[in-house]
Amino acid sequence: MMGSSQIVLRQSLNEQVYQDIYGLEMICRQYEKGTYKLELDYKLKNSHAHTDDNLNEFLYYVDHD
DSSP states (O other): OOOOEEEEEESSOOHHHHHHHHHHHHHHHHHHOOOOOOOHHHHHHTTTTOOOTTOOEEEEEESOO
């Protein structure tokens, strides 16, 4: 049985979302030995400075509360 999933549109990142994405990145690096250009530190630091409505982050969650 497949869990529930949803796509969430965010205009900025907060600390919890940052930690979630960072944790997933570490898991991917461990198993896939890849490199990723996510710019998480930059996005978190500047998340409240952006006023451009075109700046969006799309997040895909499965079985997330």
